[in-house]
Amino acid sequence: MTDEQTRAFEPEDLAFFGAITAGISHELKNVATIINESAGLLNDLSLGAESGRRPLDPSRIKKMSSDISRNVDRAVAILNRMNRFAHSVDEPRRSADLKDILDDTVELAKRFSSVRGVELQATLPEHPVPVNTYVFGMHRALFTALQLIVLDVDGVLPAQISLSKQGTSACVRMHRGAWVASDEAATRREGLARLMGVLGGEIRWEADDTGRQGLVLHVPADARE
Amino acid sequence: MQRDEKVLLVDDEEEFTQLLAERMEARGLTVDTASSGIEAIEKVESGAKYDVIVLDLAMPGMDGLETLERLLRANEDLQIILLTGHATLQKGIQAVRLGAREVIEKPADLSALLAKISEAKLDRVMLVEKRMEESIQEILKSKGW
Numbered sequence: 112m113t114d115e116q117t118r119a120f121e122p123e124d125l126a127f128f129g130a131i132t133a134g135i136s137h138e139l140k141n142v143a144t145i146i147n148e149s150a151g152l153l154n155d156l157s158l159g160a161e162s163g164r165r166p167l168d169p170s171r172i173k174k175m176s177s178d179i180s181r182n183v184d185r186a187v188a189i190l191n192r193m194n195r196f197a198h199s200v201d202e203p204r205r206s207a208d209l210k211d212i213l214d215d216t217v218e219l220a221k222r223f224s225s226v227r228g229v230e231l232q233a234t235l236p237e238h239p240v241p242v243n244t245y246v247f248g249m250h251r252a253l254f255t256a257l258q259l260i261v262l263d264v265d266g267v268l269p270a271q272i273s274l275s276k277q278g279t280s281a282c283v284r285m286h287r288g289a290w291v292a293s294d295e296a297a298t299r300r301e302g303l304a305r306l307m308g309v310l311g312g313e314i315r316w317e318a319d320d321t322g323r324q325g326l327v328l329h330v331p332a333d334a335r336e
Numbered sequence: 337m338q339r340d341e342k343v344l345l346v347d348d349e350e351e352f353t354q355l356l357a358e359r360m361e362a363r364g365l366t367v368d369t370a371s372s373g374i375e376a377i378e379k380v381e382s383g384a385k386y387d388v389i390v391l392d393l394a395m396p397g398m399d400g401l402e403t404l405e406r407l408l409r410a411n412e413d414l415q416i417i418l419l420t421g422h423a424t425l426q427k428g429i430q431a432v433r434l435g436a437r438e439v440i441e442k443p444a445d446l447s448a449l450l451a452k453i454s455e456a457k458l459d460r461v462m463l464v465e466k467r468m469e470e471s472i473q474e475i476l477k478s479k480g481w
Contacts, residue, residue, distance in 0.1 A: 137394065140421035140442060141349050147443035148355035155362055178351070225396040 373403030
């Protein structure tokens, strides 16, 4: 991307960055709250045992320990994802696995979609899907596409997301239901088309085999792989 | 101190509500839980009685503010405390304007939360007594006494 192209997207980049970090902070707060209550309950159980009111149940303590570990793992996964996202701006263009970028973006978008009552269901290939791209820009394009599929489609069906390689392109497909027409939807579509153009890809509006409307992002695959 | 408050905890993080419910029950409170705004509304509309409702602000689908509005429409005497991961002044003002007692940030200190639940129950009892007194006055007035 040229400097001019980068500058053209800055306000939207900041809004995207804000949305992602707000989601991450909310998820981490939830985990911290659960760990806090677990610590409080352990304290309650200890005090109960000390006073003789209620003997400690070792199996209960073991389960609580395991639950705390699980929540710590959950927090670490969120932080690792946040770290990868933070480093997505390190280089203007580099080789990356689109599968990892899509997986992270879907996870980062889950809070955005769940508060709107939409579930995201991603089917990802087992093999890597190499691309050479501006990783932050690709995160933003994928997130914008997810916003479209959540906000601009009628109904409560989950969003189906898949990734495949087709010839010299990597294709990200998102389908949910019938599109809703609005000025905001049109603006989002134009923004996404513009962003995909800057990234060297394109967006197509297609129906899947069951007739559900959706979109397909075509991203040039890494020719060196 | 003997406690007898009846509380409904509403939060989509069920692990959190289960832990908090257990800690509250160990202190004598009667605790019911709901994992969504819709479930909470169904419980209240079906006649379940609670002294206080502790409600998460950010939930999937129907959020805390919409749930708050609908709960108070079902029963205007409900005492509702909102819990949030990130309390902003704007959200706090909005919640109180809609009828919440207050907004508390997670993770909440349990002693502080229980103190607020006690206050809320007292206020509710006084509110109900006041309404009863007003009804009695109306009846007496209608009979010319």
